[in-house]
Amino acid sequence: MSNFSTDDNVAESTQPMTRAEKRQARRMRRFDNPWLNPKLLWGAGLLIGIVLLGILGRILWNLDLVFTGSATLKLPPVGFENLRRQPGVWDHPLGTDGSGRDMLALIVIGAPNSLFVGLLASLIGMTTGIVLGFTAGFVGGRTDDVIRVLSDVMITIPPLLILVVFQSAFGDVSLTMMALLIAGFVWQSPTRLIRAQVLSMKQSGYVQMARLSGAPTSHIMFREMLPNLIPYLFGSFIANVTTSIVTAVGLEVLGLGPQRIPTLGRTIYEAINAGALIQNLWWWWGIPTLLLAVMFIGLLLINLGLDEVSNPRLRRLS
Amino acid sequence: MTSPVLTLKDLSIEFPTPGGVVEAVKALDLTIEAGRRVGFIGESGSGKTTTALAVMQMLAEPGRVAGGSIDLGGTDVLALNDEQMRRTRLSRVAYIPQGAMNSLNPVMRIEPQLWDAIVAHEGRLDRGELKRRSDAALESVGLPVHTAQLYPHELSGGMKQRVCIALGIILTPELIIADEPTSALDVVTQRQVMQTLKDIQEQIGSGLILIGHDMGLMAQSVDELAVLKDGELVEHGTVKQILEAPKHPYTQDLISSVPLVGGESFLNPDRRAEAPKRESREPLLQFEGVSKTYGAVTALHPISFALQGDTPQIISIVGQSGSGKSTMGSIMLGFTPPTTGRVLFEGQDLAKIGASQNLEFRRNVQAVFQDPYSCFNPFYRVGHALSYPYKRFGLSQGKAQTQAAMEEACAAVGLDPDLVLPRYPHQLSGGQRQRLIVARALMLSPKLLIADEPVSMVDASLRATILSNIYDLKDKHGISVLYITHDLATAYHVSDYVMVLYKGHVVEAGPPKAVIGDPQHPYTQLLIASIPWPDLQRGWGSGLEDGAEDTIASAPPAFRGDVAGFELAKA
């Protein structure tokens, strides 16, 4: 009967013992192995689902259906009817878009693409953040000043500007290029935060201890400091994947992404451009949005789960 | 006869954990009368805090009261609902938490933090009334009224602790629970704070539970003692009863192992071995006019000394918190560059040590840091902290030998290596960690060991064991030790030479028997007087009186009795 519980199940302890005990036992197992965190597992499951969708889809589905005019336009998913009273057909279980492209094929290709952009951008951004953050925190002095001003400046420059210039210069961007560009806008916060962490860790007992043990700088940086940042880096990475995906989709929805490669953002862009809402072509914008939401929930759950893994205070029994 | 303010009947508290249910408190029976002071004493983890929190109904997850009852002046605490319990807190039972240093909201001034407590229980009052009450509370704990306008970070630890006490008494509760209110404070401040607490408790006539593990402090502060061990109440009686005739072996042990200035030494004089000879003729460590300033604060005034180190010695540095002890240690390690002067190790200027000599220097100079909590990388098992430097300094001759060395070092500080080494730092208590750090330093057998409060977190009996181990090893391996502490009693026993630091100045120095046994300088006298003795006959000194500050500041330093191998330049 404590007032201190912060988790969802405040009322639990007043329940009859038998049920509570069973629950308790289950939670206890979970507690024992933090990685068996249900949030983490669910989150990872959702993301793996997206990847599986990509893999299985490539094996089992005819990807040539992503081409314009592969089918009747604007067919609804199976079991629905569109405004023209055409029913959905099993040849295109999720329907087709306004150019007669198969929705299933579109998402089989598009969803992993969107995830890929997010992961890659985040990976590059984090790596940059780690390198710069460590350098700034460790070397200090001028280098620190330069890095700080640089990240302050980069935080102020709107990504749109760079993308517009890039597109007018090269006409089109590839997924990788897109990821690189987005990475240019997600490295600043990791840099700032890692720098702060490194500065505080530099003062911490165990770094002092390592110095006392005659450890070289590389050892201190990579063997003493870095491992402790891992939970944070993971969380930050996941958060950045989300940001990157949202940024990518935002740019794609502006028409500023890869032009020819199906991604979820681009599909939504096309749907909106074609007036899919008023035409009640909900599957056209709804399915990619749903997948984005799934990805987002997956990432969110992983993030929450990682929090609990790395922060025992959250890992309550009740 | 007064009525009891708190009656604990058959109280059991448990924490279900993956490893099974921890019974933190087992069938505790205790009654506290109004106006009485009861001390809870016992080793770390014995359930002192848990009991107090149960009374507050603030047990940490997943703890729960498994049985028994808590009766607070006629109210069954366990039957209260959330709102009733909220109203009970502070107005009827006040809790001054362990670690009061961080217990104040950093972004609020002191005054509103006092006011909101009143308002939460008595509703809106007018400003003048609030101000009158809060000023009265602050004054009653001996704080100037203007403190109300300050932010917590602008207060010293002692002041913060007193604010917490002021908070605790502002609604004149029936019961005050103070959880180790002075463990983070130095002796001088501790005395002042305890005095304040006692006075005010007497004034409002409430009951007081004082939690702690310092027998001396208890002897000086409480009427009754409750000795806890492993969640069980092993002994309960008046202080007099317990001090004079402890029944339980644990209590007996607790009382007998308290080191006393002038008391019996806990060291083993027979074990003195012949120290190996040093090669270098240069003094081991030399300070040449070293000082350190942080902005406007002068942490250390210029000081010069030379430690020859041919015969290993223990030099103690004592002083109040903030007197510059750790700063001095850090300068010796080369972690903090001195503002003026230079530090020489075997004739080599620390500021000019190159990368190649660095390893050699590190090998020779080791340290035990003051705060053992942060000294272990949470990512690694604690064994890493021991084995890494051992290998790094080329002492290791294979895995098995390293393991053996580690085990030996653990044994020397009273730890079971099998139990401790494979654990992660968060699985160890503060005391265990501190001992491991000592073990690590000993294992590396340096020429110079800087030990900054190496035993502050362990209880009295262990403290004696560890210090005597250090004492033995110093001779065996020829280690000179700088022992930084504010525990004058241990300094008295282990050291060859004592320096008393006051605001960065050495105010008194000499052999311990002279300096601590017969203090000349008013500051040293103050320190000695502030020690709480576990002896009811002996009063708790007079403490800092008005004008004492000036006396201390103006008194000339007293240097007495040289010791061979250590020369302090007398400025």
Next chain:
Amino acid sequence: MSRIPRSYLLNRLVTLVLTILIAATLIWIIPRLSPVDPAEIALGRMAAGAGSVANADEILAQLRAQMGIDQPLIVQYFKYLGGVLVFDFGLSTASFPTPVSALIAQALPWTLGLMVLSLVITFVIGNLLGALMVWERSPRLVKVAIPAAMVFTSIPPILSGLLLMWIFAAKLQWFPLTGSYGLTVEPGWSWDFAQSVIHHGFLPALSIIVVTFGFWALGMRGLMITVQGEDYTTLAKAKGLRPRYILYRYMIRNAILPQITAFALKIGLLIAGQVLVERIFAYNGMGKLLYDAILDQDFPVIQGVSYVIILMTALSVFLVDLVYPFIDPRVRHEAA
């Protein structure tokens, strides 16, 4: 603010100016990295309208002169810097010869009004919800509902805007479909106008709020968890304070501090992110201006808008730096 030491102020000012200078330089350089010739593009755009252009060379030379790109780069650069200081970004190429500053002056009030307001609301709501996710006394429903609501964050703002438009403007007709004020309302200090502005701003603001509050909520959650474990929270409870009071004055008050810095840092990014919402609601703020400029490849306008965004970000960071010590008494104005 007499309490701010001069040396600190000076230091911050130098950083501010330096940041702005470097950023301004970057936005000048970036478009010039592109191999395309802006004059050719401008000419191309004329042709795109009509399918052909007579006397192209003459027009091209004119365009070059108007854009100032017939001068050496270094001259262009210093002219640009000089101009930027007085908010002179040259003339828009797409609606020549309107000065970019005039376009920005037209759009800025709307952006400040709507975007900044909704950003502030998002900030407040996001942080509040994030705090409730952690607070021990939040109803269970709240704790489930908030993470569920955060799913909206995955929706592109344009889609949320369209959905809201579809429901509240088209179907229910509670709010107007487009514009920043009524068709026949004349701008001015009248109640009619104010009412109309609020009525029109509601949906665009809502579509921004819905998709962005999640970021703040998530950040706040982490901070609250830390604060929840602090000793002062425990003591607050032991003081018998009302839970809600503890939430606001002890927990949120402390947890929000880092969020404020983050807000200042993100302000520019957030404005630039709302481009499409402004577009679909035909809400003529900076976002819409930027969107049109992107479509028109109107670099002076893109530069001008970017510069204003940069300025806003840098200024808010500067302000937060100055104000921070007042909201967090532990931090002092130190030049470092």
Next chain:
Amino acid sequence: QDVARADTVIFDLDRTIKDPGNFNWFTPGTKRMHGAHQTMWEPLFILNYGSGELDPWLATGFEDNGESTEFTISLREGVEWSDGEAFNADDVVFTVEMAMGNENLSEREAATIRAQVASVEKVDDLTVRFTLNDPNPRFIVENFGVRIFGSFLIMPEHIWAGEDPATFAFAEPIGTGPYTFTSAATNRAIWDRNDDWWGARTGFMDLPEPQRVIFLETGGEESRAQLMVTDQLDAAQNVSVGTFEAIRAQNPNVIAWYADYPYAAADPCARQLEINTTVAPWDDPDMRKAVAHIIDRSQIVNVAAEGATLASRTMFADYGSMEPFIDAVIEAGYGLPESADVAAAEALIEGAGYTKGSDGIYEKDGEDLSVRIHVNSASTEYTRTIDMIVEQLNRAGIAATPVPVENGVFWGEVLPFGAYEMTYSWLSCGSVNEPWTSMSRYTVADVVPVGERSPGFNNTARWDSEAAASYSQIVERMGQMPLGDPAVAGLVAEAYAHLDAEMPFIPLVQAAKLLPMNTTYWTGWPTAENEYNHPFFWWNHTHQIIHNLEKAE
């Protein structure tokens, strides 16, 4: 003052009014599309797309000196500016001379006048004479007849005199039209009827019925559709077929140019595939013809355009006034079929020495037959059509890849410099009532090497063969003939033979604009059945539309 919705007509504006206080139409930007040249500034003539005739407006007629080097325009009597000043020859001469004397006035109409006119003089108050640099039988329709979008608009001398035309804002604009400027903001402009309009007084025309005209920025397809559904808009900009059907399902009062497919009205710029004739293997006319055979126009119509357009039969826009010339081409056997003839294409490709590889792609000397098609990414119409064509080419054995480029880059750097192999565009745009304008855009006179800008964006295909030379001669001859000369149709067919033989570009489909029009408040919209003119209400001819509107019961 408040005007009832029933007395207001609301037009859609697809862009922001960047500078609502500026009505200087000589400088670029949207300074006349939000009502200025639809309600306030009237043209001298209006070209009727149905009949090909010039309907007189502020002018009553013109005379050609027979060599098309001198034109004399007669102005209508009694025309007044809305401030009461008379509109006369002085205004015309003043405005034309202003355009001629100011290189800075870069709007297309001003630049064209500058390029064509040698001098202008006032004959009397209602007569103006233009002398041209070169003979140009199309001078009037090109400059004063609203042939495409706008016309050279006459400004009041008594206001503009003494102002610098490059910077004058004309913030309190006046015109001769039946509406006067009331207010404008970035997203809308309001015009109110001038009940004292000269036209009604002189009997030129009745006062138009709408008391107020509003041009409103709508923000995109979805919102304009919603506005249309909820009767907050009377005429909308282009929407897709699906959107149109959805609007109509919710608001049956909404109509379009045709009552049924393709709904949309043809825009004057028919779409085509440009082929750079200097790049191998597309320098071979057979290869170009093969591509033409592969392309299935009906599929483009049905898929890319969702049925909202028609396949092009020739290079021309399918207007009533162009019918004689289109017929001439088709009768001569040069028209294009709607569907593909892949077998014929294969024969041509194999004839050029290619064989089909195992991947289904043609090869020669170990190299795949491939082509990169540049496409302007500004519109989904462009990209969708090219997607379709790329598909068709790939299926037929040509490895085609699309290269999307941004609008400005496309027009600024790709097209004029010939920096493409194939591209989707509408470069034969121009003819709406006579064939020369379009045909003249492929003459050898405009051929420059790849890497130099094609003058006037003409013949970017760099078609420069013998056939091209013969073609150019015929077209040149045609250019000298007066408008309406019956011999022209024959010459068109003759010239078209060369185009058909060498295919420097491949006509694809008509460009279509599906403009929803709302009959809830107003009827009398231009439709195929009521074809007083085309429905592009952002053009200078919108005066006609507004005069035709009638209140719905």
